[in-house]
Amino acid sequence: MDAGADAFAAGLHALTGRTGEVVALAMVLDPVFCQAFSGIARSGNVSALVNPLLPPERLAHVLRVSGARVAVVSPAMVPVLTAVRDRLGDLAHLVLTHREPDLDGEAAELPTVAELAAGAPAFTPPVEADGEEVACLQFTSGTTGAAKAVRLTHRNLTVNAAQTAHMHQVDESSVLFNHLPTLHLMHVTVAATVGATHVLWPAPDVAEAVIAADIARATHYYSLPMRLAKLAADPRLGELEAPALRAILSGGSALAPSAAGVLSQHFGVPVVQGYGLAETSPTTHLSDLDRPRPGSCGVLVPGAESRIVDPETGPRCRSTHGARSRCGDRSSCSATSGATCPTMSTRTAGSPPGTSATRTPQGTFSWSTGSRTSSSATTGWCHRRRSNGSCSGTVPSPTASSWTHRTS
Incomplete structure (x- = not known):
């Protein structure tokens, strides 16, 4: 290559x-x-x-x-x-x-x-190349309007690849099996960062993909929630095995805990998901493979910071990788070793100085991953406050009913 x-x-x-x-x-x-x-x-x-x-x-x-x-x-x-x-x-x-x-x-x-x-x-x-020079333009999904171009630097990409490799426990002995319809840059950069083997499997059949992963002695199986749900319900599942697997990994949308549970029990490995944005290179949250939590999109990647935001009153508190934030009443918040609250990631290690999320009058946030990032990309986690101002214990998947993701 x-x-x-x-x-x-x-x-x-x-x-x-x-x-x-x-x-x-x-x-x-x-x-x-x-x-x-x-x-x-x-x-x-x-x-x-x-x-x-x-x-x-x-x-x-x-x-x-x-x-x-x-x-x-x-x-x-x-x-x-x-x-x-x-x-x-x-x-x-x-x-x-x-x-x-x-x-x-x-x-x-x-x-x-x-x-x-x-x-x-x-x-x-x-x-x-200078690490702060733009390496690629990555486009938002366009679900709320025309797709916007996000400028990502060499350093944005290399740092996030290292963060993801660490969280997914990928090393030079790993074999990444990619069962996605298109190739996502993060899988390329993660494998290249540690010198892992990257197997691409374009055929859509879910059972045949597992057979191919077993032949390749895959350690990490990447797929979509829709395909994993289909695999969990496939009558051929009982005949499938992949003893070299260390984890099954999902992203793009929420993975049903029931499907994850079926696959985890059958293959004997954690079945986890993560969350990110085009603006963040892309990953902000990934599950801890040693302590997976059903229905969670994980914890902050190493070196990242996040904050819990009330769209009316502004920032409430911060948390960093390794700490879990607890929401109390509307006037207090503390970083503890307890449960995790939904967050908005504001900066990752390796991002250019001054990276921030700036509140707009509408309660959304102008996202900046460097001076070259498109100013039109605004995003934020907005809290639908409960009557007592509290939140549930774990970081939910993006589709969780008690939270909404606003983009303008």
């Missing part, structure tokens, strides 16, 4: 003739993503991560907002882009992730990542 990243970096430089460009990259579940992402960074350019499953209008919006001059896309995305060609902003070059035999017309003339890398001149990596 290291040599491939160098070669693709050289190919990009030959294609554009300069550095500092934004290169859109489809998050395809394929090793080519790892090569292309590393090559973009190595060439002195900035990647813009694009969900390949987006419909035409949203895809055009993401490419236009990012200001991408180059886009690395799957063959299936070419006709989608062709349909919105007049709304793609500065896009000048398309590069295919791979070539398919039935490509015709303009698509047949497009270079692939491998071809661009193979035809490039010898490449000398640039001077080591």
Whole structure:
């Protein structure tokens, strides 16, 4: 992968003739993503991560907002882009992730990542990048409006990868099995940080995925709540085994405790989930594998701070990794070794100085993960106060009924 990243970096430089460009990259579940992402960074350019499953209008919006001059896309995305060609902003070059035999017309003339890398001149990596320089643009999900671009620095990404590797107990002996429909950057960076093996499994069948994970001797199984719930209810579950597993890990939405309990009992490992935001690189909370709590999205990652916020009166208290915050009446709050309250993460170790969450008059919070982060990304945990101002004992999943997540 290291040599491939160098070669693709050289190919990009030959294609554009300069550095500092934004290169859109489809998050395809394929090793080519790892090569292309590393090559973009190595060439002195900035990647813009694009969900390949987006419909035409949203895809055009993401490419236009990012200001991408180059886009690395799957063959299936070419006709989608062709349909919105007049709304793609500065896009000048398309590069295919791979070539398919039935490509015709303009698509047949497009270079692939491998071809661009193979035809490039010898490449000398640039001077080591400043950790505070932007490494990639990651987009919000767009559930409350048009997707917004979040600028993440090299340091944002590397620190959060180390935090996640620590919490998930990933090391060089680990085998990460990835059963997601698209490739998320955090899984790439976590594996690369510790030198772990990363297995990509695109086939959707949940039982076949477990069989493949067992053959690969996977230690960490990453999937979606919907797929894990389907696996928990699958009649073939009783026939499946994966003795090398150390944990099953979920994210993206809440995982039902009942499904987690079934899988944990069957495989004999913790089945846990986490929480994060595009603005936080992305992880803020991850479950403790040694002390998992059903229905919880976990504790703060190491080096992070959070605070409990009343949208009317402002900050109530702070907590840090290793401490659990307890809500009392509305006038007091203390960090204790007791239960955990819902929080909003405001800063992670390695973030640029001055990172903060600033309260707006509407009771939401303007999120800043560095001076380059889009000012339009605002987010906050807003407390639906109970009559006595208290809160429940554990950090709930984002869908818990007593809390609401507001974005503006």
